[in-house]
Amino acid sequence: MSDHVLELRRVSKVYGTGPTEVQALRGVDLSVEAGAMVAVMGPSGSGKSSLLTIAGSLEDPTSGEVLVGGAAVSGMSRNERARLRRRYIGYVFQDFNLLPGLTAAENVALPLELDGVAARKARTAGMAALDGLGLADRADRFPDELSGGERQRVAIARAVVGQRRLLLADEPSGALDSVNGEAVMRLMHAACKRGVAAVVVTHDAQLASWADRVVFLRDGRVADQTMPPPGPESLLASGPGQ
Amino acid sequence: MSVRHALLALLTEGPKYGLQLREEFVARTGEVWPLNVGQVYTTLQRLERDGLVESDDTADAGPQKGFRITPEGEHELAGWLRTPPDLTSPPRDELVIKVLVALRVPGIDVHEVIQVHRRYVVELMQQWTRLKDDEAEFDLGLALVVDAELFRLDSVIRWLDAADGRLKRAAAEPAAPVPALMPRLRRRVGVRR
Numbered sequence: 365m366s367d368h369v370l371e372l373r374r375v376s377k378v379y380g381t382g383p384t385e386v387q388a389l390r391g392v393d394l395s396v397e398a399g400a401m402v403a404v405m406g407p408s409g410s411g412k413s414s415l416l417t418i419a420g421s422l423e424d425p426t427s428g429e430v431l432v433g434g435a436a437v438s439g440m441s442r443n444e445r446a447r448l449r450r451r452y453i454g455y456v457f458q459d460f461n462l463l464p465g466l467t468a469a470e471n472v473a474l475p476l477e478l479d480g481v482a483a484r485k486a487r488t489a490g491m492a493a494l495d496g497l498g499l500a501d502r503a504d505r506f507p508d509e510l511s512g513g514e515r516q517r518v519a520i521a522r523a524v525v526g527q528r529r530l531l532l533a534d535e536p537s538g539a540l541d542s543v544n545g546e547a548v549m550r551l552m553h554a555a556c557k558r559g560v561a562a563v564v565v566t567h568d569a570q571l572a573s574w575a576d577r578v579v580f581l582r583d584g585r586v587a588d589q590t591m592p593p594p595g596p597e598s599l600l601a602s603g604p605g606q
Numbered sequence: 607m608s609v610r611h612a613l614l615a616l617l618t619e620g621p622k623y624g625l626q627l628r629e630e631f632v633a634r635t636g637e638v639w640p641l642n643v644g645q646v647y648t649t650l651q652r653l654e655r656d657g658l659v660e661s662d663d664t665a666d667a668g669p670q671k672g673f674r675i676t677p678e679g680e681h682e683l684a685g686w687l688r689t690p691p692d693l694t695s696p697p698r699d700e701l702v703i704k705v706l707v708a709l710r711v712p713g714i715d716v717h718e719v720i721q722v723h724r725r726y727v728v729e730l731m732q733q734w735t736r737l738k739d740d741e742a743e744f745d746l747g748l749a750l751v752v753d754a755e756l757f758r759l760d761s762v763i764r765w766l767d768a769a770d771g772r773l774k775r776a777a778a779e780p781a782a783p784v785p786a787l788m789p790r791l792r793r794r795v796g797v798r799r
Contacts, residue, residue: 405728407771542753553739569763570756573731574739580721588721590729 368431369530369561370396370419375428377414377584388414390584391428394563398529401553401562403572406581412565413534415581419563420453420532421445433529450479454523454560456533456552460515462507462522468514469494469503472522481526493521497551513544517551524555531555531562537571549574609641609649614683617659617675624650624671634747658682701762705769716773724766731759 377389389411396402406412417423418430421437430437433452437445454475455461462471473490477483494503497517507515516536523531531552537545545568553574556562564575572578580588609631616622616630628646632639650673653659658679662672675683701723708719738752 407767550739567767569728569731569760570735573728573735573756575732578725578728578732580725582717582721588725590725590732 367397368395369398369433370394370563371429371431371434372415372419372425373429373431375415375418375425375430377411377418377423378426388584389418389425392581392584392586394419394579394586396530396561396563398561399556399559400577401556401564401575403564403566403575403578404581405566405569405572405578406587407567410581411584412581414584416532416534416563416565419530420455421449447479450475451526452528453530453532454525454528456516456519456523456531456536458535458538460507460519460538462515462518464507467504467506468499468510468518468521471507471518472525475522476526479526489525490521493525494518497521512538512540513547516540516544516548520548520551520555524560529560531560533562533564535566535568536564537566537568542570545571608686609645610653611683611686613646613649613653614658614675614679617673618680618683621672621674624673627673635751638748638751653679702765709773717770720766720770724763727759727762727766731756731763734759 372392372394375389375392375394376387379386379388392411392415394402394415404412404415414423418425419432421430421432421440424438432448435448437448440448462468463474466474469487469490472493473483473486476486476489481489491500491503494500497520499514499517499521502510502514502518507518510518516538520536523533533552536552537548540548549571552562552564556576562575564571566572576592578590579586612631612635613627616627616634622630624646625643627650628641628643631641631646650659650661654661654673656678657676659673659675661674704723705716705720708714708716734752734755738749738756741748
């Protein structure tokens with residue numbers, strides 16, 4: 365039994381057939397262990413978004429295998445997959461995807477309630493997640509009463525509420541400015557330190573640099589990846605240019 | 607980095623000793639820029655010679671000699687802060703030259719060359735970000751220094767990405783011309799030597 369929270373084995377994805385066929389992923393291998401953050405970088409059309417939707421069991425690969433928490437997704441029934449997505453996987457999207465008619469606390473508690481958790485218990489867990497992200501005083505606000513940075517923090521609280529083990533993020537800082545973008549990455553990084561595994565798809569090198577490992581996709585293949593970086597003390601050896 | 611002006615800035619807070627100036631300089635630049643005490647005293651002597659600082663007349667040179675900024679020093683500092691550094695002419699960037707050269711060498715895949723550099727720069731950015739995560743949250747000076755470095759490296763990545771995309775598009779077009787080894791920039795914008 366591996367400690368990989370997510371494992372993609374030789375995953376390929378083809379959209380369309382004949383002349384309109386597009387090969388989005390070509391034999392991608394990717395493993396993410398508990399507590400690790402992996403960033404996936406690549407130009408538009410390199411397969412980043414397909415990789416994330418397949419990792420989140422939102423769509424099936426054409427070939428290859430996806431294991432989440434050690435279990436093959438292909439062997440699961442529709443209900444089992446839905447349960448996996450509700451209980452195990454949290455999603456953070458570029459445009460937050462909060463429900464406008466629900467307060468921050470209700471948005472965060474929603475995945476638990478959908479999973480059958482009693483409303484009061486779900487609300488308590490939701491409040492704990494909001495509190496952890498410094499948003500306790502915003503719990504009763506509706507999304508349109510929150511700033512962009514606050515909305516994305518609510519989205520992250522919703523993604524990590526309960527016992528989620530896998531966090532999948534697509535350009536999570538979206539259109540936020542760099543200070544708010546950094547705050548978003550700090551929160552995701554903190555979730556990883558608590559043992560959550562995360563995959564962040566981004567074209568932004570500053571966001572990607574928060575990851576333990578950066579994987580470069582090109583034409584649907586893993587073209588390259590970073591090596592574990594040495595400690596920051598190596599940066600402090602050189603002096604100022606005079 | 608102007609040590610001269612950094613020392614003048616520290617002296618606007620009041621008279622200080624050489625050793626104290628060194629410690630405050632290092633602390634406020636997030637300890638990213640080490641500075642030895644010899645550099646501090648040499649710089650102070652020059653500032654004094656130019657009339658920008660003055661020292662205690664009585665004390666001998668050494669750790670107990672105090673320095674303060676003069677009105678001329680304040681004027682010099684205010685002028686320096688508002689003078690933009692020279693960013694007008696593009697430097698001869700070694701990375702740009704390597705990519706231009708790679709295009710002309712048979713058997714070299716320019717996209718692979720670009721990726722080698724991209725990976726290296728991202729690894730460097732990971733180190734800076736780790737420093738920011740570990741230490742800069744409560745050290746404003748360090749956070750600003752690290753941000754500056756991350757934005758500089760980020761601009762390198764953006765250029766590599768743009769070059770990658772531009773070369774890919776050019777290769778898809780018929781008979782894409784191979785660019786000159788050093789484009790004729792100098793005449794147009796005056797490349798710094």
